[in-house]
Amino acid sequence: MVEKIIDKVKICIQCGTCSSSCPLNFAMDIPVRKLIALLKAGYSKQVLNSRTFWLCLSCYFCKVRCPKKIDLPEVMYNLHEVCLKQNILPENKITLQVYRAFIKVVNLFGRNFEPLMFFLSLYKSPKKLLKFLNLGIFFLKTKNIPLLPSKIKDSRSLKNLLKEADLIEI
Amino acid sequence: MKYTYYPGCSVKSTEIGYENSLKACSEVLEIELNELDDWNCCGATIFPKLNRKAYLLLSVRNLALAENYGKDIVTVCNGCLTALSKTNFYLQQNRDAFEKINRVLEKLGLNYQGKIKVRHFLEILIKDIGQKKIEEKIKKRIRGVRVAPYYGCQYSRPFGPEHPENPHYLENLLILLGAEVVDASFKTNCCGGILTIAEDNSHKLIKSILEDAKRLKADFIVTICPLCEINLQLFQKKIGIFIPVVYFTQILGYCLGIEISKLGKEIYSFKGLLK
Numbered sequence: 001m002v003e004k005i006i007d008k009v010k011i012c013i014q015c016g017t018c019s020s021s022c023p024l025n026f027a028m029d030i031p032v033r034k035l036i037a038l039l040k041a042g043y044s045k046q047v048l049n050s051r052t053f054w055l056c057l058s059c060y061f062c063k064v065r066c067p068k069k070i071d072l073p074e075v076m077y078n079l080h081e082v083c084l085k086q087n088i089l090p091e092n093k094i095t096l097q098v099y100r101a102f103i104k105v106v107n108l109f110g111r112n113f114e115p116l117m118f119f120l121s122l123y124k125s126p127k128k129l130l131k132f133l134n135l136g137i138f139f140l141k142t143k144n145i146p147l148l149p150s151k152i153k154d155s156r157s158l159k160n161l162l163k164e165a166d167l168i169e170i
Numbered sequence: 171m172k173y174t175y176y177p178g179c180s181v182k183s184t185e186i187g188y189e190n191s192l193k194a195c196s197e198v199l200e201i202e203l204n205e206l207d208d209w210n211c212c213g214a215t216i217f218p219k220l221n222r223k224a225y226l227l228l229s230v231r232n233l234a235l236a237e238n239y240g241k242d243i244v245t246v247c248n249g250c251l252t253a254l255s256k257t258n259f260y261l262q263q264n265r266d267a268f269e270k271i272n273r274v275l276e277k278l279g280l281n282y283q284g285k286i287k288v289r290h291f292l293e294i295l296i297k298d299i300g301q302k303k304i305e306e307k308i309k310k311r312i313r314g315v316r317v318a319p320y321y322g323c324q325y326s327r328p329f330g331p332e333h334p335e336n337p338h339y340l341e342n343l344l345i346l347l348g349a350e351v352v353d354a355s356f357k358t359n360c361c362g363g364i365l366t367i368a369e370d371n372s373h374k375l376i377k378s379i380l381e382d383a384k385r386l387k388a389d390f391i392v393t394i395c396p397l398c399e400i401n402l403q404l405f406q407k408k409i410g411i412f413i414p415v416v417y418f419t420q421i422l423g424y425c426l427g428i429e430i431s432k433l434g435k436e437i438y439s440f441k442g443l444l445k
Binding site for chain 2: 023024026027057058060061063064077080092095098099110111114118121134135136143150152153157161162166168169
């Protein structure tokens, strides 16, 4: 799996455009350029244990600016999957909690239901949950909070279909 | 003009005001939006991170459903726009994957041929409807207010209809409506996306956007994506800079003479600015 990712970044010329374009570069322990260099040099353990790709915002600045047209967001995404397969968890546990909450809700209803997704994301971190509720009071004046989720007609068959996703060889 | 409308999850729940204003504008501009029946979540930016193949299935199901309608998909969410068009692009590049996914999709009785385009409502307004027609329908203009346009990332990147870092359709529209548009260099910067829940570092991105808007003396920010709107509004209390954020369809609707009560609650923050 890591080999496939290395294949994608082989052509990197180490210009650093990705690092300097990344809005969250300041929060990363290993800048993107260095992460790619480590990948190519075979230091996959350091790469998988870094927090860099867990901070990917999917803003695509790096992708549209890369002179070698490397699909860097895709590389960051794939690193998430490798980590989960090898059971390497991110330093910030809430990130994964949010992602899993989202996936759980979509599996249930076929669509996202924000109140439930939000609760599942943060129920393990009550301090953060309270902070958000405090911000929310101001915010909700202009919003409409749905009480019931909107669902697709046959959410169970979609859920079963998604289970099969892993078996597709692509 | 007829289109297949893909709403996306947030537009159907907290951001219902966005959809209401979209529908009201479409009616006035004679745009027929047929909502895609039984649509599902597009996968956003989360499914491709944790389960890439499930994300492809989710998107292809929507595209396959839309194919029966025979019209382009229109959406007002940048996240949905990118998720769906990214899948389209991927399938065109990988015929083998295309076949394999279709084989799985057959279990739902669906098949995708790859004929559907995915577009943002803003692009439809400028390209298909045209500024001339919009101008004919305008009832009032919003003179004397300074507006900061904000596209967010995924409208123009990676497969947008315009320059990836310097789009201008939103400015075109706002100038048409009589607003004074400020030169917002942050217009395609990132709002933090879904990471704002987990990662406090991402709040700095919102802060820099709000600070810049304030420095440019913008009276309000106009956005075209639900997640951008949520992020830019939700964290104002924490950051301590208060600027109204409204959707482009709400401003457009106001200028088209649509009753304010039909345009969603966000518009009230904007109404206060009009003398």
